[in-house]
Amino acid sequence: MSKRTPVTVLTGFLGAGKTTLMNRVLNEQHGQRIAVIENEFGEIGIDHELVINADEEIFEMNNGCICCTVRGDLIRIMGSLMKRKDQFDHILVETTGLADPGPVVQTFFVDDDMKEKLAVNAVVTLVDAKHIWEHIDDADEAKEQIAFADVILLNKCDLVSPADLDRLEARIKAMNGVAKIHRTINAEVEISKILEVGGFNLEHAIGVDPKFLEPEYPFEWGGNFQLPAGSAELVATQNPDPSMKLVFLPVSSGTEEDLAKAREQAVRIFSSLEVTEAAPGVAVNCDAQLHELMLTEGEMRWPLTVPETGYYAAFTEHYPEELDLKVIVSGSEVLAAPAAAYKPDHEHDEEVTSVGIEESADCDGQKLNAWLSALLRDKGTDIFRMKGVFSVRGNPNRTVFQGVHMLLDAQDGGPWGSRTRKNSLVFIGRNLDREELNSSFRKCLA
Amino acid sequence: MFGVGKEPAEEEIISLVSASKHFPEQWTVEMDDYPLDLRWSADGLWLAALPSHGRILVLDEDGNILASLPGHEGGNGAISWHPRRAALATYGQDATVRIYEMPPQDPAAAFPFSKDHSGPPSPSPSLVIPLEKGWAERVTWNADGSLIAASSGRTVFVMNAATGAIEHRLSEHKSTVCDIAWNPRSPRELTSVCDGGARLWRVGETKPFGHFDWGGASLIVTWSPDGRWVVTGDQTPSVHLYDVRRKHPLHIQGYEFKVKTLAWEGNGEWLASGGSASITVWPCTGKKGPEGAKPIQLFGHLKEVLALDFTRGDSVLVSGGRDGLLLLWMPHRSTDPALITRRASEITTLRWSPDSSSLAFATADGDLTLCRISKK
Numbered sequence: 001m002s003k004r005t006p007v008t009v010l011t012g013f014l015g016a017g018k019t020t021l022m023n024r025v026l027n028e029q030h031g032q033r034i035a036v037i038e039n040e041f042g043e044i045g046i047d048h049e050l051v052i053n054a055d056e057e058i059f060e061m062n063n064g065c066i067c068c069t070v071r072g073d074l075i076r077i078m079g080s081l082m083k084r085k086d087q088f089d090h091i092l093v094e095t096t097g098l099a100d101p102g103p104v105v106q107t108f109f110v111d112d113d114m115k116e117k118l119a120v121n122a123v124v125t126l127v128d129a130k131h132i133w134e135h136i137d138d139a140d141e142a143k144e145q146i147a148f149a150d151v152i153l154l155n156k157c158d159l160v161s162p163a164d165l166d167r168l169e170a171r172i173k174a175m176n177g178v179a180k181i182h183r184t185i186n187a188e189v190e191i192s193k194i195l196e197v198g199g200f201n202l203e204h205a206i207g208v209d210p211k212f213l214e215p216e217y218p219f220e221w222g223g224n225f226q227l228p229a230g231s232a233e234l235v236a237t238q239n240p241d242p243s244m245k246l247v248f249l250p251v252s253s254g255t256e257e258d259l260a261k262a263r264e265q266a267v268r269i270f271s272s273l274e275v276t277e278a279a280p281g282v283a284v285n286c287d288a289q290l291h292e293l294m295l296t297e298g299e300m301r302w303p304l305t306v307p308e309t310g311y312y313a314a315f316t317e318h319y320p321e322e323l324d325l326k327v328i329v330s331g332s333e334v335l336a337a338p339a340a341a342y343k344p345d346h347e348h349d350e351e352v353t354s355v356g357i358e359e360s361a362d363c364d365g366q367k368l369n370a371w372l373s374a375l376l377r378d379k380g381t382d383i384f385r386m387k388g389v390f391s392v393r394g395n396p397n398r399t400v401f402q403g404v405h406m407l408l409d410a411q412d413g414g415p416w417g418s419r420t421r422k423n424s425l426v427f428i429g430r431n432l433d434r435e436e437l438n439s440s441f442r443k444c445l446a
Numbered sequence: 447m448f449g450v451g452k453e454p455a456e457e458e459i460i461s462l463v464s465a466s467k468h469f470p471e472q473w474t475v476e477m478d479d480y481p482l483d484l485r486w487s488a489d490g491l492w493l494a495a496l497p498s499h500g501r502i503l504v505l506d507e508d509g510n511i512l513a514s515l516p517g518h519e520g521g522n523g524a525i526s527w528h529p530r531r532a533a534l535a536t537y538g539q540d541a542t543v544r545i546y547e548m549p550p551q552d553p554a555a556a557f558p559f560s561k562d563h564s565g566p567p568s569p570s571p572s573l574v575i576p577l578e579k580g581w582a583e584r585v586t587w588n589a590d591g592s593l594i595a596a597s598s599g600r601t602v603f604v605m606n607a608a609t610g611a612i613e614h615r616l617s618e619h620k621s622t623v624c625d626i627a628w629n630p631r632s633p634r635e636l637t638s639v640c641d642g643g644a645r646l647w648r649v650g651e652t653k654p655f656g657h658f659d660w661g662g663a664s665l666i667v668t669w670s671p672d673g674r675w676v677v678t679g680d681q682t683p684s685v686h687l688y689d690v691r692r693k694h695p696l697h698i699q700g701y702e703f704k705v706k707t708l709a710w711e712g713n714g715e716w717l718a719s720g721g722s723a724s725i726t727v728w729p730c731t732g733k734k735g736p737e738g739a740k741p742i743q744l745f746g747h748l749k750e751v752l753a754l755d756f757t758r759g760d761s762v763l764v765s766g767g768r769d770g771l772l773l774l775w776m777p778h779r780s781t782d783p784a785l786i787t788r789r790a791s792e793i794t795t796l797r798w799s800p801d802s803s804s805l806a807f808a809t810a811d812g813d814l815t816l817c818r819i820s821k822k
Contacts, residue, residue, distance in 0.1 A: 083480040
């Protein structure tokens with residue numbers, strides 16, 4: 001099983017930039033022999049690589065299980081590619097914009113020949129940073145393409161403001177906390193970031209996204225303002241929702257530590273039932289009380305009462321940019337520093353989310369097997385992907401799992417070495433119950 | 447489940463009865479690429495060897511290369527001999543069927559031939575039939591040699607073998623056709639398989655006369671020599687047998703892998719199937735065939751069985767596997783195998799000569815070897 005050829009699956013809605021990226025991969029001097037299977041745009045003639053045009057065909061399974069559904073066209077073409085003496089270093093599979101990535105990825109887990117000779121290195125999803133908002137709430141394909149991704153390229157970043165990009169990135173991270181996100185223009189990205197992902201990058205993902213295992217927050221944004229005593233003003237011009245909650249609370253300095261401390265206080269304030277409604281014109285006090293700004297058409301202004309000169313941390317239910325909300329003092333905008341985006345807890349009831357679990361105690365191998373089997377059997381349809389590094393009692397090596405729906409692939413992850421033994425796992429899917437997943441996993445601990 | 451029974455350990459392989467002295471290797475020829483298929487001409491004089499890419503070789507029993515036919519651009523698909531004379535059809539991803547008459551009349555093809563196939567003759571085809579572009583999986587000659595069928599994408603084309611004229615297009619397949627096979631007892635009946643099971647066609651009719659859609663994809667298909675059974679190997683690890691007269695489907699599950707090889711004993715009474723490291727041999731006689739019958743299971747391979755073939759006369763089975771083992775079986779006498787050889791790479795295809803005097807087999811690294819059976 002050691003010499004499995006790595007496969008990168010490229011997904012993304014039509015127009016997201018897949019062809020641009022593919023051409024870049026094909027034309028760049030990376031020294032690898034790459035076979036490209038492409039679905040959408042006809043054949044591309046490249047001398048030293050092979051491009052095969054494939055009609056998308058699903059092989060249905062007679063048990064009716066979507067989790068076992070595979071792509072017949074891929075099996076046929078990959079089978080043909082594997083029957084060559086001169087093997088490829090890498091295979092890149094482009095899916096159509098509307099393709100469900102499930103059957104594509106499952107093909108490499110389910111089909112005997114594919115399992116034997118190929119391994120999914122990464123699912124790379126291109127996201128059109130400007131137009132994704134048109135699909136992200138409605139199109140299952142868009143959500144699933146994001147949910148299945150190991151790497152997400154936020155492409156066409158030049159067409160979107162930095163604030164909107166932050167908002168998009170936070171939304172995507174709420175759906176898939178594991179994926180590595182790169183911001184690109186014209187799909188310009190180092191090829192190694194696409195081809196050398198190494199399949200299983202949980203540790204890497206946790207490393208680059210410390211928020212991943214954090215709890216979710218009742219607010220999306222927080223920032224620290226230095227304000228003079230007296231009267232300032234809040235001004236907004238957009239009303240995407242009828243109202244938005246916010247709180248201003250005094251902090252001792254403008255440091256990140258103070259913002260983090262204030263964040264915990266803000267969580268408690270947001271969870272309280274005392275909310276002061278503030279129609280435009282009604283004063284908002286910087287007194288650690290929760291206010292609900294009532295949004296109307298046109299420009300809205302709220303007097304902001306500042307009891308004394310100092311630092312005030314603000315936490316807002318949505319990104320201030322969504323309302324074009326500004327703090328004005330003496331006619332000038334005051335910018336927040338530092339500021340932070342938070343993973344919101346209010347966007348995902350029926351949506352795609354990630355749940356991460358981390359436990360330091362060893363787990364019992366038998367209990368773990370039983371738990372995973374039962375979980376994937378019962379919830380496999382809703383779990384798009386699952387990844388985990390387990391510390392199993394009695395095993396000196398790491399145990400590495402990755403799964404797609406009900407299918408699991410377990411590998412020996414090599415010695416722990418200097419790393420601390422612990423269990424890290426993540427689920428990406430729909431209707432995930434964080435508490436239930438955590439508590440049921442804890443029962444597997446030895 | 448088949449194949450989850452006794453799996454032999456490495457030392458058991460070493461202790462297998464060796465049959466190698468009865469199968470002296472006569473010659474080995476290197477093919478251009480991964481061997482897909484080996485086919486003997488009806489008279490047993492010529493062996494055609496099909497690699498996945500590159501030249502298609504036609505050899506005699508001594509390993510002389512009679513012809514080195516150009517490969518099909520984009521990859522080779524399939525080969526088929528005329529049922530009675532030495533005419534070979536080749537087909538590939540360039541969507542053309544080519545027919546070659548053997549031995550070639552080309553003066554350059556004069557004997558003696560060289561084993562170095564860089565220089566052997568490359569005769570011109572007697573007929574080239576262009577088809578619509580689509581995935582090219584199979585070409586096959588019918589039982590009386592009058593028609594050739596080839597699958598291209600979701601369509602099966604039936605051509606006049608003498609003129610190349612396309613006489614029929616058989617469509618309504620819901621996905622790319624994975625395999626086709628003619629009824630050996632009826633030159634006008636064939637079956638095709640794809641996602642959506644098997645269809646039985648009678649040439650000249652636009653609709654299939656039989657359609658068995660079991661809700662999944664079938665990958666290979668074969669008719670029993672007596673024309674009674676159509677059998678498929680499936681993507682979901684299983685085998686379907688259809689009793690064509692009774693239109694009665696039988697679904698056999700329990701295989702470990704998708705079933706990629708099936709072989710009939712010469713008179714059609716027994717069917718050997720791969721789909722795991724063991725071989726399962728089903729009785730296909732009586733009113734019900736395998737229904738309710740106990741199969742013979744043959745354990746000996748370490749990994750998946752990839753190729754099977756029975757001799758025509760005396761029910762000797764040869765199997766080749768992903769483990770590189772080439773094993774000999776006489777399933778009606780014993781379930782113990784004899785080891786013919788073990789190769790470093792997987793055995794992808796094998797074929798007995800029509801008179802069972804020679805066995806040709808090929809490995810994934812491109813080596814084609816012929817063993818002649820010692821009479822001693």
